[in-house]
Amino acid sequence: MANTKQILALNRFDARHAEGFDAELRSLIARRQATFGASSVLVYERPIRMVRAEGVWMFDADGRRYLDVYNNVASVGHCHPRVVEAIAKQAATLNTNTRYLYDNIHDYAERLLATFPAALSNVVFTCTGSESNDFALRLSKSFTGGRGFVVIETAYHGNTEAVTEVSPSSFKTRSVPPHVRTVPAPDQYRHPTNDVGARLAEDVAEAIADLEQNGVKFAGLLVDSIFSSDGIYADPAGFLKQAVDVVHKAGGLFISDEVQPGFGRTGTAMWGFQRHSAEPDIVTMGKPMGNGFPVGGVVTRPEILESLCETTGYFNTFGGNPVAAAAGLAVLDVIEDEGLIENAKEIGAYVRSGLQALASRYPAIGDVRSAGLFIGIEFSLPGTTDPDPATASYVINALKERGVLIGAAGAYGNVLKVRPPLCFARDNADFFIERLEAALSER
């Protein structure tokens, strides 16, 4: 497996290449490096200076526009007027915390919980997906009495200390700690099988057994059901269920990380776990929840929440504040009123068929995998399933030159993630496919 350093390096700005840039861009990059230091990560060989965005489009300082097929934060469209208005109005009226009563957080809690199985009847609001997953790990530990977790070997679940420990894709030079076991991604392209669900379930069972043999009681399985950072593995719907059954039989909890697939993106339902008919014990949410306003959340069963709250207080100052609730409610309204789940299904299928047509003409495309508007395009060396990150990297930069923003994922950095705002239209799909074909044909 390539390490993350390699993958990030593929499409990361390298300061040694800044010499040809104009003075303004060089100055902005220098200011950035002076203040952000080692934590600065800019994408593209020549970074983009963004000034404005609207719907599926972003605009740079030179007035160039880019079709955004990368961004699942602005999930209902950049600067969606209904979300912006909700934020502006509420920020001008009341912004406080949940130690007081205010109506909109309860409207939001009820609207949100209505989209989940009835057993998941409690919600805790946070500010980010990282905070949500951090809290979910703690809930799992307090409820099961265990501390061992199983994750996918290329997983990313967030940036707190505890969550980084279960996010192997963040490791540059180290490996997972003793309380964590990893299992391979459900990759049927490179490792064919008749039953990917059975294989994943076996891998999870082995990982649990290995934890227990080493004296680490199992607490839970944490999975992003669209396997975003792993390279996007979607089909067949339902394959995750067997692994979840293994988890429950072992007394552990299934945490469904919906930061990536959630809020309708997979086109079949509101949540990724629903495609797999797998019942989670805890669901975590983040990125698209407030369309860019920092909102996160954890949904679970009351007894799981009680197990933690009995021993330890939890309060999140900004979590569930009235502005976050207003943004969250507006996002739910837009998803419903604009039919975005249906749109994700329809346009997702349209993009997928366009990509499959391209794949028949361009052998560099080894595989296309998708659910709704979450699509992976895997580049392989001709005639093999060997990963081809060089082509992925070329395409990312070539698409940028042609006005399309896209990123890579997967253990080898050779899978393009197609993950546009859910208001992506047919003509946006045509624009994307046409530019992708141009990039491939001109290589």
Place this chain on the structure above:
Amino acid sequence: MANTKQILALNRFDARHAEGFDAELRSLIARRQATFGASSVLVYERPIRMVRAEGVWMFDADGRRYLDVYNNVASVGHCHPRVVEAIAKQAATLNTNTRYLYDNIHDYAERLLATFPAALSNVVFTCTGSESNDFALRLSKSFTGGRGFVVIETAYHGNTEAVTEVSPSSFKTRSVPPHVRTVPAPDQYRHPTNDVGARLAEDVAEAIADLEQNGVKFAGLLVDSIFSSDGIYADPAGFLKQAVDVVHKAGGLFISDEVQPGFGRTGTAMWGFQRHSAEPDIVTMGKPMGNGFPVGGVVTRPEILESLCETTGYFNTFGGNPVAAAAGLAVLDVIEDEGLIENAKEIGAYVRSGLQALASRYPAIGDVRSAGLFIGIEFSLPGTTDPDPATASYVINALKERGVLIGAAGAYGNVLKVRPPLCFARDNADFFIERLEAALSER
């Protein structure tokens, strides 16, 4: 030491008391309990249904107004028009992440860093104080190679798993883990000393020695320099420096948690550590940074940041987004343009002298401690220094009935925290003192 459960219970809504409430309030509380479950924490015997806030005032659903002397999130004033406008304008224009370039985050980074000692030249943006402290712990561990931390025994630093471990005030039934040592708060009222700084430094030295004797290498001291959750210990300015010298001599880092004292509240400078002439290695920020918009940050030296980034990737999706930057810049502008640090000093001194006058007439007030607009009012049993949480609890509810919002802190829950928005004016101070006197006189 009383535990947190006791303290929180003092001013926490108890559902058994809801029977006398009107139908609307009962219904809202029932909806709340059904969705928030065990995590619901409402303040006041009869919770307040807030609908609007402006400057130092909050308004409930019945049109009653409350002077807010509790809230340091809306630090430059509730719904400050300049902050609201900055958020609204930026949210309508561009909200993306720091993998692209955009100007305002660099304007903000530079403005913010200019308020710190030159050695602290790097900043990492997060969304909350909890994320900031979580990251600071990781930085300290990677830079020192240690994992042991020293904190105050009643400290609160946030809600992630790692930060909860160094937040003893969150523990209801458990104690600190083996990698953490606690030292007593610098309490000169209950435990008089000629040199509180020397005593704190000795306690810290002992704690470090104890860690090392138990095979835990020391990583750092994490302190809120106004000791907010501990009961507010402010004087003499400078007393923290000796402890910090001990920390540095032992090879550890000093993390200054500025979530509470930061952004001018202590009236002498922008940051609490400046009152103590103590040079931090890492500074963490949260609550007041975006006046309610979820913004946090960590400031440190480049080599400390490098030590972590070499081994582990860190990226924060919402951290430093353009809307957060706009809110943060507006807060800095308001602090400067409205002279809020000077105001904190002047009005803080005015409130303090008013409270001292009250103390001479009401023996229940055992001590008044303050820096700027962060003031602690300690209630003691007559003629003793024995804590009197019952009076604190009475006053909190009596002040609410008289239109003033206030909360308690400290190991015994007997210290009122006076922590209003920094635009608190002389007539607001008069209103507060007058209502406090009314509450005390009518007991």
